[in-house]
Amino acid sequence: MAPYIGTPTSRVDGHAKVTGAAKYAGEFDVPGLAYGAVVTSTIARGRIAHIDVSEALRVKGVLDVLTHENRPRMAATGAAYKDEVAPEKGSPFRPLYDDKILFSEQPIALVLAEEWEIARFAAALVRVAYKKQAHSTDLQARLGKAFVV
């Protein structure tokens, strides 16, 4: 290790990256792969009143659209999601768990398709109606409600 410290060293992938030859993970083509596009919430707090995926499902090449209404079974208790570094209080975020919106841009649907472009197009066709609640983004004003370790 010692000789490397303080010595300018070329990155092994440097040339590939500056020339554009390096591939992003998403650029590797694997046969039979399904592609996903996430639909996110446009409100910061509230509930999903209605989510209409019918138009997205009609797009040729779309395999399925997962939402809180049809997602696979998942563990019901927060404990099942906890990792060793999670805070003691609060509840871990479970994507597509229910109709609650906890933050802006929260994932609320996953469109699965045979191609990435098809998934992205169909994702733009998912229609969502919300029951909006007031959100608060002022940290100073909410200091009294802060979680204290």
Add this chain to the structure above:
Amino acid sequence: MINFQYARASDVADAVRMIAADPSAKFIAGGTNLIDLMKEDVERPSRLIDISRLPLKTVEETADGGLRIGALVPNSDLAYHPLVAQRYPMLASAILAGASQQLRNMASTGGNLLQRTRCAYFYDTATPCNKREPDSGCSARNGLNRMHAILGTSESCIATHPSDMCVALAALDAKVHVAGPGGERAMAFADFHRLPGTTPQRDTNLRPDEIVTAVQLPAQGFAKNYTYLKIRDRLSYAFALVSVAAALELDGDTIKEARLALGGVAHKPWRDANAEASLRGQAATPATFAHAADLVLRGAKGFAHNAFKIDLARKVVVRALTQAARGTPQSQSNKKIR
């Protein structure tokens, strides 16, 4: 992103025919702004008409000593073109103050003129925006408006035009050449972009079936006494809070001709004929510059988060005129402001 058709125009007349036939089609050249907007579903063209191979990529000298810049000349090529660097260094400097090397390599001259505002509400399809969706309302007026306009705003829109290049082109009295079904016409640069008024969905006076073919510069380039001074939240890859293109023609200490254009403050590059007139015939002194700055900003109006821009702009105008008069233009590589 919404699906679209793709077609390639074979020449300018073909491009005009194709855009006239489909009102929801859009031209694409470098795509550095349009593709972003399509990914956000802000722009939803039915069809992209690729004009990137049209023969509009040359920079030519004109009979009157000016320069005709093809609409597809990349921003980088224009900034480093020898004739631009020698005769119109303010234009080169403004181009290099904007975006990044990679974006400037892709972005075209015509596309730079036609880029859309970076107002966050314009980009966010979940919020009302009169520019994106006429009569839906303006979210910026009572929202986060630090980046927004202080001059020429309307009830409908307080967005700014984001270009640096256009600020210099406005100061240089450029002309915009366009082609349409009825032939070609030229517009003064000041007439190309619009103020928002009640129709902020229209950024420019380009008609829906017209294409920008060239930008023409007059002979006078102000290569000796000029600057492009851009103030932003960080020193690179950020849009201007306020920018100023200042150009002077001096006879000793006396100002013979003066140009002043501001960016980041309005829906279009902002020029003020009275402010420029106040400089002509006067001595190039701090008092003269301060008076011109007051004239430019006399109608300025701030909103909740951008009122600071009024005083900032006043100071940037004075500093820019000082840099221009001294012949010490702002460097776009060493960004220390002197």
